[in-house]
Amino acid sequence: MFGKRGALGLKKSETLPAKEASIATVRPRRVVVFTDLDGTLLDHDTYSWEAARPALELVRRCHVPLIFNTSKTRAELGDLRGQMDIRDPFVVENGGAIYYPRGYFKKGIGWPPLADSEHFVEELLGPGYAQIRRFIERMRRDHGYRLAGFGDLTDEEVARHTGLSPAQAALARQRQCSEPFLWQDSAQRFEAFKRKAEQAGFRILKGGRFYHLIGHSDKGKALRQLMAKYRSTWPNARFLSLALGDSPNDLDMLQAADLPILVQRPGGQYAAHPPIKNLYLARGIGPRGWNEAMLHWLPQLLA
The missing domain is CATH 3.40.50.1000 (HAD superfamily/HAD-like)
Structure with missing residues (x-):
């Protein structure tokens, strides 16, 4: 307290x-x-x-304003925002990207802000998903690190690890700027992997179920x-x-x-x-x- x-x-x-x-x-x-x-x-x-x-x-x-600031993907938030009737900006993938309705931050408008709830402005704050996956593949090839990211798992495997339905897991796998992963190697090698990630311009966050490989956004x-x-x-x-x-x-x-x-x-x-x-x-x-x-x-x- x-x-x-x-x-x-x-x-x-x-x-x-x-x-x-x-x-x-x-x-x-x-x-x-x-x-x-x-x-x-x-x-x-x-x-x-x-x-x-x-x-x-x-x-x-x-x-x-209620702003989701989450490790979830943009695809995952669509239904949830609709269920809660939330029309404010949101942040996805541990700070990797910001989305806000077009016209939301238009100067001169009153309060509360009313904007286009169907179209969003995207601001990426870190590297894209393809760049992150290339780093993982290079670490596997050069050092043999054992880890399983969402890009390596099927919808059913992600569902099993998270408790999501396969359909929800498919949305969770639509990544844009981060990669959740399960570490399947030793603790000592994890520290070495973490150092190499930092040297390459990435950082690793510990979430509720997974580690997350992301850029220097947060x-x-x-x-x-x-x-x-x-x-x-x-x-x-x-x-x-x-x-x-x-x-x-x-x-x-x-x-x-x-x-x-x-x-x-x-x-x-x-x-x-x-x-x-x-x-x-x-x-x-x-x-x-x-x-x-x-x-x-x-x-x-x-x-």
């Missing part, structure tokens, strides 16, 4: 101080929520978001880039970023947010993490923790 008081000026049960509230009447406060999906907003085993429904309804009522850089767009488009507003995650690959995002929230993992533990300013430890696993934290903080931040 927070200590006595964080940089946001709030105790656990406090509302905004009078001075902050006075400023907010001059420059309206806007909260932008960034969230991981698997194990955070979505249940780790069932992929259900039902436990977070009350908080999601609050987000919609308050016109708060969820935190994507958050900062999108927040810069919000502030530039609506310069008279005061923006706060709130981010929720559960895994080591969410730490860059949490460190970049004004209010970082870590939800519990299956079993009730929290992911190991360095000191993070203003970190709030949600009371609940996955979407239950997401719901608890959002219902606690959002009314205060929007007051």
Whole structure:
């Protein structure tokens, strides 16, 4: 939990101080929520978001942008965004690419932003998938490393490892800028592989089920880039970023947010993490923790 008081000026049960509230009447406060999906907003085993429904309804009522910042692919997010009626920007493949509706960041438009929900602007923040696969093949050929990426697995094999249906697994395999993989070699050789990846301009992240080979983009850089767009488009507003995650690959995002929230993992533990300013430890696993934290903080931040 927070200590006595964080940089946001709030105790656990406090509302905004009078001075902050006075400023907010001059420059309206806007909260932008960034969230991981698997194990955070979505249940780790069932992929259900039902436990977070009350908080999601609050987000919609308050016109708060909800930005998926996930390891999932663009193809995977289509149905999910439709089910939740989310029309805001989104970040895929651990910060590898940003998508936002055409016209969303058009200067002079009001709040909440209304834009073309059928056509998106794409901003790639790292190397493409073909480049990543070429690196893996070269490492296999030159050093004999044993690993299995999504590009090596069938839809059925990915489904077996993830709990997804084969149809959902097919969407997960439509990569653009990262490669999830299972390491099938020794721990010692993994460290050597990691060093070679870094020398080639890549980085390796640890997710909930897989390692992820990606460029030097990350969820935190994507958050900062999108927040810069919000502030530039609506310069008279005061923006706060709130981010929720559960895994080591969410730490860059949490460190970049004004209010970082870590939800519990299956079993009730929290992911190991360095000191993070203003970190709030949600009371609940996955979407239950997401719901608890959002219902606690959002009314205060929007007051």
